[in-house]
Amino acid sequence: MTTITEVADGYLAALAATDPDAADVVGRPLPLRFGDLSPAGFAARADLDRTTLAAARNATAATTAEYALQAALVDRLESDLALYDAGFTTRLLAPLATPVHLTRQVFDQLPRDTEDDWTVVAEHLEALGGALDAYAATLREAADRGHLVARRQILAVADQATAWITTDDFYGRLVAAHPGGGCHDRLAAGADQAVAATGRFVEFLRAELAPRAGTVDGVGRDLYAVxxxxxxxxxxxxxxxxxxxxxxxxxxxxxxxxxxxxxxxxxxxxxxxxxxxxxxxxxxxxxxxxxxxxxxxxxxxxxxxxxxxxxxxxxxxxxxxxxxxxxxxxxxxxxxxxxxxxxxxxxxxxxxxxxxxxxxxxxxxxxxxxxxxxxxxxxxxxxxxxxxxxxxxxxxxxxxxxxxxxxxxxxxxxxxxxxxxxxxxxxxxxxxxxxxxxxxxxxxxxxxxxxxxxxxxxxxxxxxxxxxxxxxxxxxxxxxxxxxxxxxxxxxxxxxAFKAGARLWAQARRDAETRAGAAFDRKRFHADALRLGPMGLDPLRATLTALHPAPHPED
Structure with a gap:
């Protein structure tokens, strides 16, 4: 039978072909850090998630670490697929942490210490347009399927992206930090391309997507539950x-x-x-x-x-x-x-x-x-x-x-x-x-x-x-x-996630304190909880309960 570790190994290897973060993890970095934001890219990820979820549910686990891995992987795959199937993933536009923002934040994280580093920055400036065009295609296809955020969200992202290339002059100031010579001309040209690509994406949002969107902001109980x-x-x-x-x-x-x-x-x-x-x-x-x-x-x-x-x-x-x-x-x-x-x-x-x-x-x-x-x-x-x-x-x-x-x-x-x-x-x-x-x-x-x-x-x-x-x-x-x-x-x-998440963390701690009584060790609880690794809060509480059971009366 397949172990949960083998399932996770295969999942990570498959992700590494297109996901820059996964590629870093396996030691085969991709040349660009934008990932595949096209409709085909999202669909391929969903297909991989479905296959992996079936395997993860049927995999074997023998240790606490393996049980935690299985609980985390099953929870995330189920959640990611539910979001994709509901149309949430491919329509995402919001003022923070969407694919639009993450493409810009790539430039915050790129090293800029050597001329070779700056060459990589130039390559990303030149490729930004392709990433934004791919996401525009995803948003367009999602809208054709009836998955479209409210007009307020579209215009908010358009305003933010406009500010990056106007009042903030983000790409201009990025290139201005280069000491000169070397690839400076290429950087300057790349910044112009990035500004043009961002402007083109903003025009898509304002002229094409926003007119198709409604004005009702709330998503309703069904999608909210997901x-x-x-x-x-x-x-x-x-x-x-x-x-x-x-x-x-x-x-x-x-x-x-x-x-x-x-x-x-x-x-x-x-x-x-x-x-x-x-x-x-x-x-x-x-x-x-x-x-x-x-x-x-x-x-x-x-x-x-x-x-x-x-x-x-x-x-x-x-x-x-x-x-x-x-x-x-x-x-x-x-x-x-x-x-x-x-x-x-x-x-x-x-x-x-x-x-x-x-x-x-x-x-x-x-x-x-x-x-x-x-x-x-x-x-x-x-x-x-x-x-x-x-x-x-x-x-x-x-x-x-x-x-x-x-x-x-x-x-x-x-x-x-x-x-x-x-x-x-x-x-x-x-x-x-x-x-x-x-x-x-x-x-x-x-x-x-x-x-x-x-x-x-x-x-x-x-x-x-x-x-x-x-x-x-x-x-x-x-x-x-x-x-x-x-x-x-x-x-x-x-x-x-903030207040309700903290409440669930505090409840997990109170559960452990109740089970352990005077023997409760705050430092040990926090260390054990964090060493389980990221997972949904329901599987976290279940795993912590198994890890810290109530003392036996004879102990």
Whole structure:
């Protein structure tokens, strides 16, 4: 009989023919990092997933590591196929992390140290048009089959891509960093081609795709059940989760008021305004901000390593960089498969902000770095018992974002925040993620707003109400709030991954604490959980239960 390891080996080898990340894992890098975004490319991936899923269900597993691999692989293949069959994968346009964005982010990750590196950059600039044209063909074919996002999502991506080639001048500034000589002329010509290709894609979105799209933003319960199941890797009671979101909003708001009182202010808004205006909390945008990021990460790494976690030496370092994009997002990119490039925290600081009030960003830094995303990847990528597919290619939003959001609270538990100001910043992130639950579910499921909720008198969600809600409840500026709402509408269910994912992580920990009683070891629990590797949160809880059973009465 075929073992689950053999099935995963075959799957990885097949993926490596067209997937740049898989090719890196097997040591046969592809010349271009865009992947196959054509309709045929998506169809071939779905066919491979179906064949592999049948084999994985029937494969044998004999060890804890093999059971974890089987649970993870079956869960991901089922989820990916459900998304593809529902038409979600091939219609994807949203303000963040779609194939359109990932093609641009390729240039963030390409090395630029040598002239040979710059030649590779030039090759990618020249090839960008082919990648965007291929994805346009996929979107067109999906639309012909009735799979098309709402007009709001199409125009939001068009606006973003337009900004890359106009106000941001992303490709021009990329080439301007070249020292001159060598392949500079080729780079300049490639940047012109990239700008033209992006403009052509924007025209396709505005002139061809948008007129075909509808104006209803919510996707409805049927598709939402598919997407939320995939993002979490868990089956949840949607109505119960919506009620939980409201409960979390009220509880976190109460906690924020308590912290504001500690800071000597009558309410949360006054405390936040005072902190924003305090020069002691403001860091100049640019090298000074980058230095602040790196120093804080180094200090947190030293505080955690050996005490609360054993951070693998090979992945201990994380690099903090200011991104040339100006989207306002802080995000993490993991090390490459060979661990030659360190994990990195990127901050795309909003344009026009000469100083940043850092008190409100410490929780996000812990989320993206340690003990959040970077720690999880540091363990995952160096755990030898994991299959290479698990270490490098298995991604579950609820597992990864749930862990990172759980890590924000864990950082408080471990005493990493420096006083009530940074704790208030963390709580801003917590209430924001709770707001995500009720807004995301409310918009997509057309859920009613409970009366007497303490936040709004409205009875139904609209995108405009959601923007106001994020601004008043979570303290987001209106531009960021609009971006967030557009993101929720484009990724139905993904917003659950943070707060609902963290809830499932916390439930798994409470289950282990209940079973172990006084013998519970927090450090061991976290190490065991992370060493299982990425997987859906339902199989994670089941695997942890098997790994940490209740003590026998005679023990």
């Amino acid at each position: 997407t939320s199941r995939s993002f979490l890797g868990a089956q949840v009671d949607l109505d119960e989760l919506y009620a939980y979101g409201w409960d979390e909003l009220r509880r976190t708001a109460d906690e924020m008021r308590q912290v504001a009182a500690e800071l000597g202010h009558p309410d949360t808004a006054a405390a936040m305004a005072a902190l924003d205006a305090d020069p002691a909390w403001r860091v100049t945008t640019g090298p000074a901000l980058e230095q602040w990021l790196n120093e804080r990460v180094e200090q947190v790494t030293d505080a955690l390593d050996g005490t609360h976690f054993d951070i693998p030496a090979r992945t201990r370092r994380v690099q903090c960089r200011i991104s040339p994009a100006a989207s306002g997002v802080m995000y993490y990119t993991p090390p490459d498969a060979t661990l030659t490039r360190p994990g990195a925290i990127w901050w795309a600081v909003p344009g026009g902000q000469p100083e940043i009030p850092v008190w409100s960003h410490v929780g996000t830094l812990f989320h993206e770095g340690l003990p959040g995303h970077h720690l999880q990847f540091a363990v995952t990528m160096t755990t030898d018992s994991l299959h290479p597919w698990q270490r490098h290619l298995c991604h579950v939003h609820g597992y990864a974002e749930g862990w990172a959001h759980y890590a924000e609270r864990l950082a408080d538990e471990l005493g990493l925040y420096r006083g009530p100001a940074e704790r208030l910043g963390m709580l801003c992130g917590q209430i924001w993620r709770a707001a995500r639950i009720v807004i995301d579910m409310g918009l997509h499921l057309d859920a009613s707003i409970p009366a007497g909720n303490g936040f709004t008198d409205a009875d139904r969600w609209t995108p405009e109400l959601a923007v106001d809600f994020l601004s008043t409840v979570a303290g987001l500026d209106r531009a960021t709030a609009r971006f967030e709402v557009d993101r929720y509408l484009g990724w139905p269910g993904q917003a659950l």
